[in-house]
C-alpha cells in the first residue's frame with residue numbers, strides 16, 4: 001500500500017480521472033483556508049490516493065496553472081498527506097519533430113526548466129535544474145507508451161530564448177509544472193512519475209491557445225485512462 005499523490009493543475013484535466021474513481025467533483029476539501037488548492041481523497045487498489053488540484057485564482061477567476069501553485073501542491077502532498085509516490089498528471093505541448101502527436105500520453109525521463117536563465121557561473125545549471133526520473137522507462141513499457149524529455153516554463157507561448165534552450169535539451173514536451181514539481185520531490189527523494197498528454201503541437205501551424213482548448217477534452221480523457229492503468233500497476237514496481 002502506498003500514499004499516492006496525484007498533482008494536477010486544472011479541473012478539466014482531472015475530470016475523467018474523478019469520473020473513473022466515482023468521485024463527486026463538488027466534494028473537494030480545501031488544503032488551507034487561505035490557499036486555492038483542493039484535494040480529493042480516496043482509496044483505489046489498496047492505495048491511499050490524494051488528488052490535489054491547483055484550484056482557481058481568487059483575483060482572476062481562472063485556473064492556477066504554472067510552477068508556484070504546483071510547488072505548493074507538492075509540498076502539501078508530502079508534508080500533510082505523507083505521499084511516498086507522486087504522480088504529476090497533466091497536459092503538455094508536444095514537438096512533432098520528435099514524434100509528438102495530439103492526444104498521445106507519455107511518461108517523462110528528464111525534467112528541465114527553459115525560462116530560468118542565470119548567466120552566472122554555477123547558476124546556469126541551477127537554473128535549468130535537469131533531473132532524471134529512472135522509473136519513467138519501466139512504467140512506459142508497462143503502459144505501452146513512450147517516454148521523453150519535458151521542458152517547463154511559466155508561459156504558454158515560447159519566446160526565442162525559451163526555444164533555444166528547449167531545442168538544446170531535445171525536449172519532446174513543453175509544460176508549465178513538471179520541473180518545479182521535480183525540484184520539490186528531489187529535495188525529499190520521493191519517486192515521481194510524470195504522465196503528460198499532448199493538447200497542442202508547439203512546432204505546428206495552429207495557434208497554441210486554440211489548439212489547447214480544441215484538444216483539452218480528448219487529451220484529458222486519454223490521460224485519465226492511463227492514470228487508472230498506472231495506479232493499478234504501482235504495486236508491480
Ligand code: ADE
Nearest residue numbers: 091092093156174175176
Ligand atoms: N500545456 C499544454 N500545452 C502547453 C504548451 N504549449 N506550453 C506549456 N504548457 C502547455
